[in-house]
Amino acid sequence: MATNTNLMQASQYDAYGGGPAGLKHVQVPVPTPNKNEVLLKVEAISINPVDWKIQKGVLRAFFFPRKFPHIPCTDIAGEVVQIGPQVNDFKVGDKVLTKLPLLYGGGLAEFAVASESLTAAIPSEVSAAEAAALPIACLTARDALTQIAGLKLDGTGHLRNILVTAASGGVGHYAVQLAKLGNAHVTATCGARNIDFVKGLGADEVLDYRTPEGAALRSPSGRKYDAVINCTSGIPWATFDTNLSEKGVVVDLTPDGSSLMTSALKKLTFSKKKLVPFFVNVKREGLEYLLQLVKEGKLKSVIDSRFSLSKAEDAWSKSIDGHATGKIIVEP
Ligand SMILES: NC(=O)c1ccc[n+]([C@@H]2O[C@H](COP(=O)([O-])OP(=O)(O)OC[C@H]3O[C@@H](n4cnc5c(N)ncnc54)[C@H](OP(=O)(O)O)[C@@H]3O)[C@@H](O)[C@H]2O)c1
Numbered sequence: 001m002a003t004n005t006n007l008m009q010a011s012q013y014d015a016y017g018g019g020p021a022g023l024k025h026v027q028v029p030v031p032t033p034n035k036n037e038v039l040l041k042v043e044a045i046s047i048n049p050v051d052w053k054i055q056k057g058v059l060r061a062f063f064f065p066r067k068f069p070h071i072p073c074t075d076i077a078g079e080v081v082q083i084g085p086q087v088n089d090f091k092v093g094d095k096v097l098t099k100l101p102l103l104y105g106g107g108l109a110e111f112a113v114a115s116e117s118l119t120a121a122i123p124s125e126v127s128a129a130e131a132a133a134l135p136i137a138c139l140t141a142r143d144a145l146t147q148i149a150g151l152k153l154d155g156t157g158h159l160r161n162i163l164v165t166a167a168s169g170g171v172g173h174y175a176v177q178l179a180k181l182g183n184a185h186v187t188a189t190c191g192a193r194n195i196d197f198v199k200g201l202g203a204d205e206v207l208d209y210r211t212p213e214g215a216a217l218r219s220p221s222g223r224k225y226d227a228v229i230n231c232t233s234g235i236p237w238a239t240f241d242t243n244l245s246e247k248g249v250v251v252d253l254t255p256d257g258s259s260l261m262t263s264a265l266k267k268l269t270f271s272k273k274k275l276v277p278f279f280v281n282v283k284r285e286g287l288e289y290l291l292q293l294v295k296e297g298k299l300k301s302v303i304d305s306r307f308s309l310s311k312a313e314d315a316w317s318k319s320i321d322g323h324a325t326g327k328i329i330v331e332p
């Protein structure tokens with residue numbers, strides 16, 4: 001197979017730490033697809049907190065990233081410009097969404113190679129930015145709601161009371177919309193400026209997390225939660241405990257030492273209330289499912305802000321700040 005000799009723009013970092021200033025603009029060779037890979041001309045990249053957490057060294061003990069320099073980011077949409085010899089499902093010119101492996105990244109660039117098995121065709125009704133926003137954020141919301149909270153997203157299940165924390169963020173704004181598709185009564189927390197936004201996504205009750213009622217997670221209508229999709233960190237178990245129904249479960253998206261201890265303790269003591277650490281596992285089926293929902297107008301990706309690749313450090317900084325409403329997108 002011919003190796004690409006062309007160069008492309010990319011943003012990469014050389015070491016742990018450094019934050020936005022650690023991202024360097026470089027010219028590197030356009031990667032060559034292996035036999036089961038497609039080469040994409042990248043049109044949209046979504047930033048997820050895990051991208052800069054890896055730069056911080058949060059997954060250092062697990063050898064993430066595999067090597068330096070590292071081009072971060074995994075959630076990208078673009079056009080297929082070259083295919084490996086064993087690729088069957090895509091052809092040059094197709095618009096696709098893909099999830100690159102976290103270990104290797106490669107997304108924050110003009111071109112990227114992606115595994116066919118983690119790539120999905122984008123319907124013509126869905127933009128590259130709306131698609132790129134989906135993989136990690138929206139599949140986390142879907143899988144937490146369906147696999148742990150037990151919701152059926154076709155709405156055929158029982159009415160369940162769901163709390164979504166940080167409902168204005170990347171994961172949260174999808175979790176609210178999907179929970180409503182699943183026939184849930186949704187209570188949500190966010191900052192005061194986003195209350196109308198989160199109600200617009202379908203939340204039935206919205207709490208400002210900076211007020212005492214919001215910090216206490218107390219449902220204004222006195223509901224006990226069957227499940228909590230917890231997109232924040234630092235909320236003590238006791239706060240969840242008083243608000244959970246008898247068999248309520250908290251899905252913990254940011255597990256730390258203390259929450260892992262609580263989770264283990266709940267198991268050991270056969271507690272009916274549970275705390276479940278959760279890590280998303282993106283599959284092609286999930287990407288196709290979500291793209292179909294967006295195509296049908298049942299789900300929307302809200303874009304907080306868009307940055308050019310030459311301003312990738314500003315996108316990085318915006319995500320580290322932790323106050324995005326929806327998703328942050330980079331467009332090469
Ligand atoms: N385990 C997994 O598989 C998995 C997958 C995806 C994400 N995550 C993790 O989940 C977390 C959320 O991810 P994300 O992409 O949704 O982040 P994000 O988009 O950066 O979240 C930003 C939003 O959070 C809100 N917020 C911040 N602190 C809050 C609080 N105490 N209460 C309520 N809202 C608060 C902000 O509102 P204001 O601007 O009003 O403050 C902002 O709208 C991250 O830590 C991420 O690493 C885990």
